[in-house]
Amino acid sequence: QVQLVESGGGVVPPGRSLRLSCAASGFSFTSYALHWVRQAPGKGLEWVAVISYDGRNNYYADSVKGRFTISRDNSKNTLFLQMNSLSTGDTAVYYCARAGDVYGFSYWFDPWGQGSLVTVSS
Amino acid sequence: DIQMTQSPFTLSASVGDSVTITCRASQSVSTWVAWYQQKPGKAPKVLIYKASSLESGVPSRFSGSGSGTEFTLTISSLQPDDFATYYCQQYNRAPYSFGQGTNLEIK
Numbered sequence: 250q251v252q253l254v255e256s257g258g259g260v261v262p263p264g265r266s267l268r269l270s271c272a273a274s275g276f277s278f279t280s281y282a283l284h285w286v287r288q289a290p291g292k293g294l295e296w297v298a299v300i301s302y303d304g305r306n307n308y309y310a311d312s313v314k315g316r317f318t319i320s321r322d323n324s325k326n327t328l329f330l331q332m333n334s335l336s337t338g339d340t341a342v343y344y345c346a347r348a349g350d351v352y353g354f355s356y357w358f359d360p361w362g363q364g365s366l367v368t369v370s371s
Numbered sequence: 372d373i374q375m376t377q378s379p380f381t382l383s384a385s386v387g388d389s390v391t392i393t394c395r396a397s398q399s400v401s402t403w404v405a406w407y408q409q410k411p412g413k414a415p416k417v418l419i420y421k422a423s424s425l426e427s428g429v430p431s432r433f434s435g436s437g438s439g440t441e442f443t444l445t446i447s448s449l450q451p452d453d454f455a456t457y458y459c460q461q462y463n464r465a466p467y468s469f470g471q472g473t474n475l476e477i478k
Contacts, residue, residue: 308465357405361414
C-alpha cells in the first residue's frame with residue numbers, strides 16, 4: 250500500500266540544524282510532487298514546502314524561506330527537509346505528504362506520513 | 372497569499388445530528404479546496420477534494436460544496452467516529468494555506 254514514513258526528528262538547541270527524511274513506498278515516487286507540512290503543539294496545520302516530481306522546482310512558506318531546503322532522491326524514493334538556523338517557533342510535528350495526482354503541484358495532499366516531532370529547545 | 376477563514380472554531384453536536392463547517396477564501400480559488408479530518412496524535416486524512424469530490428472509502432454522509440470563495444463541509448447523521456478536528460485547505464497555488472480548524476466535539 251502507499252506509505253510515507255518520516256524520520257530524523259528530535260531535540261535540537263536553537264540555531265542548530267536538523268535534516269528530516271521521508272521514505273516512500275507503494276507508488277511511482279518519480280511521478281508525484283511532495284510536500285512538508287508542520288503542526289506546532291496544540292495548533293493547526295501549516296504548509297512548509299513543496300518539490301516537483303523531478304526535483305527541479307520548489308516553493309516555500311515565507312516563515313522558512315532561506316532557512317529550510319526541500320530535496321528528493323528519486324533513486325532512493327526519499328524526500329528530505331534540511332532545516333537550518335532553527336528557532337523555538339519551529340517546534341512542531343513535521344509531516345510529509347504526497348500530491349493527490351501525478352506531475353502537478355496543485356492537488357490535495359494524500360496520503361500523509363505519521364509525522365516526526367522536532368523540538369527546538371536549549 | 373490566500374487566507375482561508377474557517378468557522379466555527381468549535382462545534383458541539385450529538386450523534387445523529389447534521390453539522391456544517393464553513394470556509395471562506397480571501398480570493399477566488401475556483402474549486403481547488405480540500406477538507407481533512409484529524410484525530411489526536413494522528414496525521415490528517417483527506418475527505419473531500421476539488422470542493423465536492425468524495426475521497427474513495429470516505430462515508431457518503433460527508434459532502435462538500437462551494438466554488439470561488441465560499442465552501443462548506445456537511446456531515447449528516449453524525450457517528451461517534453466523526454468527532455475530530457476538520458481543516459479546509461486551498462491548493463489553487465502556493466503557499467497552500469489551511470483554515471484554522473474546527474474541533475467537532477460531543478455535546
